[in-house]
Amino acid sequence: MAAILKVTNMDEGQVYPLNKFLGNFKTHLDNDRISRVEGGYQLSSKGKDYFKDRYSPNSRQHVEVSEVEIMIKGLTTGVGFGDWEPLL
Template sequence: MEVLNKLVNPPSSNSKDMRAYMQAILEVTGLMSGQKYPLEKFMSNYGTHLKPKEKFPYPTLNKDSEGMYKLTLEGVRFFSSRLTDEPIIKGQLVTRDEVINMIKCLVADSPREGWVKISV
């Protein structure tokens, strides 16, 4: 059984902190490398990623009948672009340092204040 940490109160949906948190989750869970994962362990609403966006006409995630999520090919491209100087959706930049700091919180042996352990 895998044990990770999650934020008790996730950052606001369109914030830089949320982008760093989401990117860290995608990397730690293996989603960026083609794995499936029950993302709802971290947050409850991924609906905006299951359908095309106004500024990106593709879903970035698929959810199967067992509740497991997988990134679409377009999703890998979309989330990877956030780490570049020119993200697909302008303004959605996140730095590698911000993602690494979130990864450290996700995998820490003891959850930091505002974080709780989860088992998958």
């Protein structure tokens, strides 16, 4: 998810139609981390903090920056492990 947020610039407040490739993000909607807005979905302040926390080594759902960078490459180029479809 961290890579998707970066590639779509949602981590910077941009709106993106997440339902183009994610079928279930209801939990994030229900917990006010993502909001429906005109043109798609947008991270709330709560959502930005929630996903930013994943970079913290103390997070139970910690993610390494290097792992996110690998995912970003797959999302933007279609090159990676297995069959990738470029997101943009």
